Amino acid sequence: MIDLEGKTLYVEKIADLPPMFKEIGAAWSKALEEGAGLSGLRQAIRERDVAALKEIWDRLIPIWDDRSFYDFVATSYAFADRPFQYREVFGQVGFGTGGWDSDYPNSMLEILRVVATDCDENQNYIVGGVEQVPRGLWKTSPPNIVHWPKGTTLESLHRGAPRPGVTRIDRAYGDKIAVTDRWGDTKLYDAVLVALQSWLLTTYMKCEESLFSPKMWMALDRTRYMQSSKTFVMTDRPFWKDKDPHTGRDLMSMTLTDRLTRGTYLFDNGDDKPGVICLTYSWMSDAMKMLPLPVEKRVTLALDALKKIYPDLALEKHIIGDPITVSWESDPNFMGAFKGALPGHYRYNHRMYCHFMQDKMPPAERGIFIAGDDVSWTPGWVEGAVQTALNAVWGIMHHLGGESPINNPGPGDRFESLKPLELPD
Numbered sequence: 001m002i003d004l005e006g007k008t009l010y011v012e013k014i015a016d017l018p019p020m021f022k023e024i025g026a027a028w029s030k031a032l033e034e035g036a037g038l039s040g041l042r043q044a045i046r047e048r049d050v051a052a053l054k055e056i057w058d059r060l061i062p063i064w065d066d067r068s069f070y071d072f073v074a075t076s077y078a079f080a081d082r083p084f085q086y087r088e089v090f091g092q093v094g095f096g097t098g099g100w101d102s103d104y105p106n107s108m109l110e111i112l113r114v115v116a117t118d119c120d121e122n123q124n125y126i127v128g129g130v131e132q133v134p135r136g137l138w139k140t141s142p143p144n145i146v147h148w149p150k151g152t153t154l155e156s157l158h159r160g161a162p163r164p165g166v167t168r169i170d171r172a173y174g175d176k177i178a179v180t181d182r183w184g185d186t187k188l189y190d191a192v193l194v195a196l197q198s199w200l201l202t203t204y205m206k207c208e209e210s211l212f213s214p215k216m217w218m219a220l221d222r223t224r225y226m227q228s229s230k231t232f233v234m235t236d237r238p239f240w241k242d243k244d245p246h247t248g249r250d251l252m253s254m255t256l257t258d259r260l261t262r263g264t265y266l267f268d269n270g271d272d273k274p275g276v277i278c279l280t281y282s283w284m285s286d287a288m289k290m291l292p293l294p295v296e297k298r299v300t301l302a303l304d305a306l307k308k309i310y311p312d313l314a315l316e317k318h319i320i321g322d323p324i325t326v327s328w329e330s331d332p333n334f335m336g337a338f339k340g341a342l343p344g345h346y347r348y349n350h351r352m353y354c355h356f357m358q359d360k361m362p363p364a365e366r367g368i369f370i371a372g373d374d375v376s377w378t379p380g381w382v383e384g385a386v387q388t389a390l391n392a393v394w395g396i397m398h399h400l401g402g403e404s405p406i407n408n409p410g411p412g413d414r415f416e417s418l419k420p421l422e423l424p425d
C-alpha cells in the first residue's frame with residue numbers, strides 16, 4: 001500500500017504501478033547512467049574486473065564526494081524535465097526500507113556504492129534473525145585450530161559470557177594496551193580491536209588521546225550518524241492476510257506513506273503463530289519526532305496514522321503482549337543507528353578504512369585497530385562492516401608477527417595495488 005497526499009494505492013506487482021512511478025524508476029536509472037555510468041560499474045563488478053572497477057570508481061570519487069544525493073537527483077538531466085513531485089515521490093517511496101529522502105543530504109558516493117552493489121534490492125528475511133551469525137561465531141570451534149586445543153570456542157575461552165563493557169583504553173608499558181571495564185578491572189593486551197560507534201571513544205569511554213593521531217581523531221569524531229526508530233507490536237495471528245470481502249484485497253499490507261509512520265512492515269511467522277507488525281520504521285527527522293515519546297504514545301500515534309489509511313481495520317483488537325520500541329540515538333551504547341557520510345567525508349572514511357596498515361605509524365599509535373560499520377564504506381549494510389573486520393584481522397595478525405599463506409594473500413598484502421584513492425588534504 002502506498003499512501004501519499006491522502007490518496008492510497010494498492011499494488012501487488014510492479015506492473016500494477018501507475019505510469020508516474022514507472023517514469024520515476026526510469027528517471028533514476030537514467031540519472032545513474034548519465035551521472036555515474038552505472039552499467040559499466042556493475043559490469044566490472046559482475047566480471048570481478050578489479051582494475052576496470054577501480055578505474056571507473058577513482059574517476060567518480062572527486063566528482064561526487066563533494067555533492068549530496070539530492071544534488072545528484074536535482075541536477076540530473078533525467079529528473080530536470082520532470083515535475084518537482086517526481087523527486088518528492090522518489091524520496092517518499094523510492095526504496096523499500098523507508099524511502100530515499102532521509103538519505104538526500106548524504107554524500108552521493110555513499111549512495112552509489114549501495115546502488116552499484118545492489119544492497120538496496122532483493123533483501124531476504126533470515127528466519128531466526130541475523131543474531132544467529134555472532135552467536136554462531138561465539139560457539140564455533142574451527143576445524144583447523146592450531147594454537148588452542150581442538151574443540152576450543154570463543155565461548156569456552158570466555159568461560160561462557162562476554163566481558164563487561166569497556167570504559168577506558170590506555171597505553172601501558174610502551175607496547176601494551178590496557179583495557180578497563182565498567183567495574184574497574186584492567187587487563188593488558190598486545191593488540192586491541194575497537195568495533196563500536198566511534199563517538200563512544202570520547203563519550204562513554206576514556207580513550208587515551210595519543211593512541212590515535214589528531215587526523216584520525218578528526219575523522220572519528222566527524223562521523224555523522226543516521227537516526228532511526230522502530231515500534232513493534234505482537235498480534236494474535238497474521239490477520240492481515242484475511243481478504244476484505246468487498247475489495248478482495250488483503251486487509252492490511254506493507255505500507256509506505258508520507259504520514260509519520262513512513263514504513264509499516266508485517267512479519268508472518270505462520271498462520272498458527274503470533275504475527276509481528278513494525279508499526280513504524282522511520283529515519284532522520286521522522287525518527288526525531290518519536291525520540292522524546294514513550295512507547296505507548298508512539299503506538300497510539302502510529303495506530304492513528306494507520307487508521308487514516310485503513311479506516312475499517314480494527315488493528316488494535318489483534319494486538320497482544322507489550323509493544324517494543326527502539327531509538328538508536330537515545331541508546332548510550334550506540335548514539336545513532338549507523339554512519340551516513342556527508343559530502344566531503346571521503347577523506348575521513350579513507351583515514352579510518354586504511355588505519356589497519358600501521359607500519360608507517362609512530363609506535364605510540366600501533367596496536368589499536370578499528371573495524372565495523374563506522375569504518376565501512378557502505379555503512380548501514382553489514383557487508384562493509386565484515387570487510388573492515390577482515391582488514392583488521394590481517395592488521396592484528398601482522399602486528400603480532402604473523403603472515404598470510406603465500407597462496408592466499410590478505411588485504412594488507414594486496415594493499416598497494418588495491419588501496420582506495422587518496423585525495424589531498
Ligand SMILES: Cc1cc2nc3c(=O)[nH]c(=O)nc-3n(C[C@H](O)[C@H](O)[C@H](O)COP(=O)(O)OP(=O)(O)OC[C@H]3O[C@@H](n4cnc5c(N)ncnc54)[C@H](O)[C@@H]3O)c2cc1C
Binds near residue numbers: 165205338371385
Ligand atoms: C536500524 C538499522 C537498520 C539496519 N538495516 C540493515 C539492513 O537492512 N541490511 C544490512 O546489511 N545491515 C543493516 N544494518 C547495519 C548492520 O546492523 C551493521 O552493519 C552491523 O550490525 C555492524 O556490525 P558491527 O559489528 O560493526 O557493529 P554492531 O553490530 O553495532 O556492534 C557493536 C557492538 O559494540 C557494543 N558496544 C558498545 N559500547 C561498548 C563498550 N563500551 N564496550 C563493549 N562493547 C560495546 C554494542 O553493544 C554492539 O553490540 C542496520 C542497522 C540499523 C541500526
